[in-house]
Amino acid sequence: MYYYLYIVAGLALAISVISSRDKTLKALKIAARRFVTILPAFLIMLILVSVVLFLVSDEVIANYLGSNNKFFAVLFASFFGSITLMPGFIAFPLSGILLKKGVLYMVLSAFTTTLMMVGVLTYPVEKEYFGVKVTIIRNVISFFIALAVAVMTGIFFGEIF
């Protein structure tokens, strides 16, 4: 999945070197400096991720998303989606399994959309770039967008009415 990133980066780097060695060196210096500057924030994020994923295991998520009360299931789903972080290649197969177990589409929609859009765990990184206030506003807005998506999913799949 990431190969094309390195194909693009490699090609861009090759073209850059051919065009100007000086500028390429400057670009790599900028890249290294920015990477190192943000690394501590990433480290904090990784620490949070490793602890939260231990506390909120797949079984815990499956348990709460399968709740009989639709309203609570959506709320739990958006809560867990917000406070965890998973790559798509883990989240969607998990959702696929839960779907087969009878979990509603709108619950899974709330889960995957908050997972993608709301980043409580990415907060240390986001605030370094955009500040605390903007980070909080963006995440709150994203949370409500995800709820809207879940409700619309529920309507389209006939799970609400």
Add this chain to the structure above:
Amino acid sequence: MKRNSIIRIVIIASYVIFLAVSWTSGFNPGKEISHNFADFSVEMLKILPGAFILIGLFEVWVKRETVERHLGERAGIRGYIWAVLLAGTTVGGLYVAFPVAYSLHSKGAKLSVIFTYIGASAICRIPMTIFEASFMGIKFTAVRLLVSLPLVIVASILLGAYLTKRNYKIMAGK
């Protein structure tokens, strides 16, 4: 030393001590947490170097005027289209979108466009979307995209307008 970095050092130090004690005493939750940490670090280290190399090249080669023309104040609707297309090809997730958005903004992309980019790179990265559709069905993915994308753009425009009015400045030097 700033308070922020002291807190960080304390967190990192206690985490390292916790893992070290867990491994020497055979405390399983600690071991599991260290596996989580390793898995995610590897995952991110696969993506971040490539992303930052592209950011570096972008900073050096792309002219400010070009960014301003396509993503800046006078770009109009085109800016949002570019933001969504760029988001579609982004890999990783939010944590990659933040430095990219920061870089775009420092070259003249307007706030509403970079917030659209961040939101869109959460929800419509192409490889992820294909993957999602194969597990959840096309209808599920279509509803999600058609509902979330317009909301992301509208919310970004409102947030951008609000912050511009408040004279918001993104931190320099990251």
